[in-house]
Amino acid sequence: MSEVLVKVEDVSKKFCKNLKRTMLYGLQEIMGNMLGVMENNDNLRKGEFWAVNNVSFELKRGECLGLIGSNGAGKSTLLKMLNGIIAPDNGRIMIKGRVGALIEVTAGFHPMLTGRENIYIKGSILGLSKKEIDKKIDEIIEFSELGDFIDSPVKHYSSGMNVRLGFSIATQMEPDVLLIDEILAVGDVGFKAKCFNAIARLVKNAAVIFVSHSMPQVARVCSHVCSMNKGKVTYLGADVPKGIEFYYSQFEAGKGIVTGNGKATIHKIELTSNGKRDITQINYLDDLTVILYVTVDPDVKDPNIGIYFLSRELQIIAQCSSMSNKIPIHNTGDPFKITINLPRVNFNPGIYMISASVTDETRVDVLALHYAIKELKVCGEYIGRAPINLAGEWEVKQGGQFEKYKEKILGEN
């Protein structure tokens, strides 16, 4: 199961920014093709740029390549070339076996026809024969969870139902090469989980290329990663966290946002650890102390002061506030110096952002908020994919008691 299914060699593609010029070049290319004139594709004509520039990689069955990069990095263009929708200007793409694509899964649905009719049409477009669809239709309908709606026109479906139907058809393809473009951004939680499982099943038997902006998803699904920037590959390899780091390094660390209704001021946020002041990085399981210098308007008697930790995806992963810690703060209007000790910080090594906020006792009015204002690097070896790496206290035994549990476990099943 380790044959090379996808081989991309020095592939490039150029696009033109100007519409009228695009039409001109289009006509030129058509004429060139007709007359059999080989064009020199190495040079850019006026107004053109390289959307994909000299990309090469190989992918075997069972491998999953995460294609990451900022908007306009060339990921989708590369995917379109792999899907054969547009031809490369340079280089060569070799694909072995059947290609399946989880891209725009609702494309080709006819709104006037029923879900069932659309399954047959879409299946045919994707290259399935009537026999194959007949065999799979029950599975498709069941997976889509559409029930009786399957016999109503697709135009009466909600957008979520549309996607469910499209996804259900696409996952029945059993492809050798699977292309996925940002598909998992849709559907409710239950269906998303189901999709992940379906993809996991497909991944085992296919070579997968997965385009996503969600780094946790990439870390979860991919065995390899290819980070692109402006058409060029910046990182290619099996070290997924490293590739993700290349992706993040393309973006300037945000300056943070300072807002609030002005009734409180956060003068300074200071990080200290092990006696060192104004630090920006700690080691995994080091103690961290956050010192806040705050003034709050005397109107607010019982402010709630807190700090929040954000991942690079700007998702809040941890909080520590006076209210949640049941620490009463009584305000008279004088400046505060607040010291928060956080022993043994167990964040998975990586870069995190810190926010600090002051709210009133109802936690509705935000008096001051410094959002993602400080960066904290946790050093160590990144293992796994969760932002929090609990430092458990373990006890490992072998033999002895085991038989007893074995019976119990078997009994439960």
Place this chain on the structure above:
Amino acid sequence: MRMKSDKVTIYEPNHIMKAGIRVWADMFRELMESRELIWRLIVRDISARYKQSTLGIFWSFLTPLVMMFVFVWIRQRNILPIQETTMPYAAFVFLGQMVWLFFSHGLTVSTNSLVGAGALLTKINFPREVLVLSKLGETVFEFLIRIPLLMIIFLWVGFAPKLTIVLVPFIILPLSLMVIGLGFFVSLFNAIIRDVSSLVGITMSIGMFATPVIYPPPKNWPLSFWVNCVNPVSGFVTAVRDLTTVGYLTDPGSYITASLFSLLVFFVGWRFFHLVEPLIAERV
């Protein structure tokens, strides 16, 4: 259970050109493989079209019927001097309309076949020829459902067609090839420059009067050579009427020329379409 496929696909710049003569074999194979898809798209287009209209297929009767009554009235009032025809004028106009609409409607719908495909074209990989080919299905369907009405009109005007009318498919076949062949060209150009669809619309409106649809093939007009011989649709319109009224072709030359022209247009159009296919998605 799992279908193993060892097919190797290669994408390269200008890859189609390199294939040379083998490309025809590829094109035929691809066409055969997409038979089912074409059929499905035909069924889709037809059923979707009639689903939300209450009059449904009656619209297909209405256009030629209205035209028929209008021109019968115009002729009776002598607004236009139209010569004596070989069959009662009402049937003459209706039959002519059927053939002309086959051409004009067929070409109009295929003009927009690529542009109308939308996301299908830019997101999914499948032989794009099927989009143009399947559009003919609707046209053929309309032609077929008009046949019973034609029979009723024959009865009404008391005209007995010759048995050779069953040979009409041999006229419609080359006409279909011409519609598809031209459709390959216009749909492509329309994908790049949208003006093409307006141009086709105007051409079709004028074209009916430049074709012997409402009048018999002219003999002594200054433009009769253009109307009879240069206009490729004329040969087919006349041939269909000949099979219905006299039982043989009065002008086999123009039928043969038109058929050869159709074949040429079809194959050149198909080859052209296949050649340019990889450029479509990025230009639509």
